Amino acid sequence: MSIGEFLLRRLEEAGVGHLFGVPGDFNLELLQQLEDSSRLKWVGTCSELNASYAADGYARLHGMGALTVTNAVGALGAINGIAGSYAEHVPVILIAGSIPLRSIERGLGMHHTTGDGTWDRFLGAFAQVTAAQVRLTPNNAVIEIDRLILTAWREKLPVYLELPSDIAYLNVEVPAAPLILADPPCDQERVQSCAAAIAGRLSRAKAPAILVDQDVDRYGAAPEVIALAEKMGLPVAVTGPAKAVIDETFPHFAGIYNGKASDSRTREAIEASDCLLSIGYRPIDGTSGDFTASLPADTIRARGHSVDIGDDNYQAVTLKEVLRGVIDAVSSTDSGPARQAPAAAAPAPRRPDGSEKLTQAAYWEAIQGYLRPGDVLLTDNGTSYAIFGLRLPAKCSVVASIIWGSIGYSVGALLGTLTAAPQRRHLLFIGDGSFQETAQELSTMLRHDCKPVIFLINNGGYTIERGYLGKNSTYNDVATWAYADLPKVFRPDTTARSFVCRTVADLEEALRAPNDRLIFIESVMDPHDAPASVIHSSNNGAELDYGPRGPQHRDDAQLRPVT
Numbered sequence: 001m002s003i004g005e006f007l008l009r010r011l012e013e014a015g016v017g018h019l020f021g022v023p024g025d026f027n028l029e030l031l032q033q034l035e036d037s038s039r040l041k042w043v044g045t046c047s048e049l050n051a052s053y054a055a056d057g058y059a060r061l062h063g064m065g066a067l068t069v070t071n072a073v074g075a076l077g078a079i080n081g082i083a084g085s086y087a088e089h090v091p092v093i094l095i096a097g098s099i100p101l102r103s104i105e106r107g108l109g110m111h112h113t114t115g116d117g118t119w120d121r122f123l124g125a126f127a128q129v130t131a132a133q134v135r136l137t138p139n140n141a142v143i144e145i146d147r148l149i150l151t152a153w154r155e156k157l158p159v160y161l162e163l164p165s166d167i168a169y170l171n172v173e174v175p176a177a178p179l180i181l182a183d184p185p186c187d188q189e190r191v192q193s194c195a196a197a198i199a200g201r202l203s204r205a206k207a208p209a210i211l212v213d214q215d216v217d218r219y220g221a222a223p224e225v226i227a228l229a230e231k232m233g234l235p236v237a238v239t240g241p242a243k244a245v246i247d248e249t250f251p252h253f254a255g256i257y258n259g260k261a262s263d264s265r266t267r268e269a270i271e272a273s274d275c276l277l278s279i280g281y282r283p284i285d286g287t288s289g290d291f292t293a294s295l296p297a298d299t300i301r302a303r304g305h306s307v308d309i310g311d312d313n314y315q316a317v318t319l320k321e322v323l324r325g326v327i328d329a330v331s332s333t334d335s336g337p338a339r340q341a342p343a344a345a346a347p348a349p350r351r352p353d354g355s356e357k358l359t360q361a362a363y364w365e366a367i368q369g370y371l372r373p374g375d376v377l378l379t380d381n382g383t384s385y386a387i388f389g390l391r392l393p394a395k396c397s398v399v400a401s402i403i404w405g406s407i408g409y410s411v412g413a414l415l416g417t418l419t420a421a422p423q424r425r426h427l428l429f430i431g432d433g434s435f436q437e438t439a440q441e442l443s444t445m446l447r448h449d450c451k452p453v454i455f456l457i458n459n460g461g462y463t464i465e466r467g468y469l470g471k472n473s474t475y476n477d478v479a480t481w482a483y484a485d486l487p488k489v490f491r492p493d494t495t496a497r498s499f500v501c502r503t504v505a506d507l508e509e510a511l512r513a514p515n516d517r518l519i520f521i522e523s524v525m526d527p528h529d530a531p532a533s534v535i536h537s538s539n540n541g542a543e544l545d546y547g548p549r550g551p552q553h554r555d556d557a558q559l560r561p562v563t
């Protein structure tokens with residue numbers, strides 16, 4: 001089989017049904033093989049950055065994603081998104097069609113290189129932000145393709161493959177057996193003693209609890225966490241990046257833990273626990289309430305492939321197997337209702353008069369009412385972070401880049417989630433500033449007749465940043481676009497429904513539109529209107545970022561909470 005065909009076959013066997021990306025002379029031969037074989041579906045994007053975001057969004061719902069780009073100019077366009085996948089633990093396969101081996105062996109300078117006879121710079125760049133990198137050759141292709149795909153899947157991290165353009169059509173001997181995505185078997189003694197140690201500690205504790213970070217989703221362990229919590233009646237809190245990983249309608253769901261910024265009951269459940277099972281917890285500013293988090297001394301730290309309990313470190317164990325062992329080892333606590341009441345829901349509704357100017361408060365209240373079970377919610381950085389304060393119906397998913405936090409991510413990611421799960425309803429919450437980074441990918445959604453609902457907040461700029469610094473500064477302003485006209489620009493024969501909402505009544509009308517086509521809802525709001533949680537977080541961020549002598553203390557330098 002040819003090397004290119006084998007690569008496509010392996011991707012297909014790994015469950016990857018779509019390939020995102022942008023063509024170039026160095027990957028056209030692989031794209032021709034894709035077209036000839038019809039193994040994967042091609043989804044061309046407007047930019048490599050957006051392709052990297054799309055593959056990431058796709059992987060979050062589908063388990064793995066892939067993109068192909070051309071040498072260097074394409075690959076470096078995608079590197080921001082790939083680094084984001086690395087930070088957010090998302091398995092993405094980046095295939096860079098690269099310069100022919102002939103050029104490398106003969107030292108021929110080529111376009112899309114730095115022109116100085118070097119070839120390894122981009123492998124070096126990607127070594128910083130991927131779990132594995134390789135330049136394929138006819139000698140290594142069979143082994144390395146499997147190694148990289150398996151590494152991405154096992155580590156939940158991106159990988160980078162260079163496919164030189166002159167080898168894709170060469171035939172090599174390939175295995176007949178399909179690629180099986182599986183972890184190496186655990187060491188059974190280690191799994192059993194680890195599970196017994198966790199079960200013993202949880203059972204002896206008076207107030208045991210579980211803290212879930214996003215790896216629980218990546219390793220597919222949410223059903224086990226829920227089963228354990230149910231059996232023992234344990235409260236389960238999540239970090240922001242893990243919002244919706246535990247169904248928020250689950251009776252033992254205890255809210256979002258974020259140090260001092262948490263609801264008091266959530267904080268109590270975690271910090272006053274005498275045995276906390278924390279799973280994949282990564283303390284950064286946004287998951288630790290700006291480093292005010294204080295986990296109990298007796299915290300068990302479980303990860304994808306290892307567990308720390310007191311002095312013991314368990315290796316050769318996988319999260320799901322450990323949790324299954326714990327579930328079997330603990331006895332059922334007939335606790336009846338949840339020990340820990342779930343954290344507070346969204347603020348009590350206030351009935352605004354329909355003709356009132358739209359405010360952030362009224363907006364998020366209306367959005368809360370719009371949500372349905374099973375929705376996929378995407379959010380970008382900005383005041384749209386308010387979705388973290390909403391109470392989600394059953395079976396919803398949240399896709400956001402909280403740790404990496406690259407604005408514009410959510411537009412590309414939306415293309416990916418729509419491609420991965422077309423049967424679900426997808427809602428994007430984004431600000432004008434973030435949207436301007438990657439807006440053109442809307443055209444790909446229209447091209448493929450996708451039907452998301454896009455909620456865009458037009459507040460003239462970077463409101464979340466105004467809470468750090470520059471409350472009235474022009475550097476926080478953006479150009480005014482006719483956002484709601486864009487569907488027409490990107491697809492002249494579009495049937496998308498577009499709305500511009502300035503009042504509560506406008507928004508209510510837009511929300512009544514049926515979901516039978518793309519809906520674009522632009523909501524115009526005041527640049528100084530922001531949810532209190534977002535303003536607090538920005539104000540705290542400024543203290544961390546600039547220190548006590550920073551410019552944020554000047555008069556009127558910062559958007560502050562309304563008192």
Ligand SMILES: Cc1ncc(C[n+]2csc(CCOP(=O)(O)OP(=O)(O)O)c2C)c(N)n1
Pocket residue numbers: 380381382383384405406407430431432433434435457459461462463464465
């Ligand atoms: C790629 C990138 N560039 C810049 C930033 C810094 N940044 C974070 S949020 C933000 C503003 C977002 O503004 P908008 O999307 O309009 O949201 P709003 O707060 O106005 O609702 C900026 C510039 C970033 N996170 N990522």
Ligand SMILES: [Mg+2]
Pocket residue numbers: 382431432433457458459460461462463
């Ligand atoms: Mg804005």
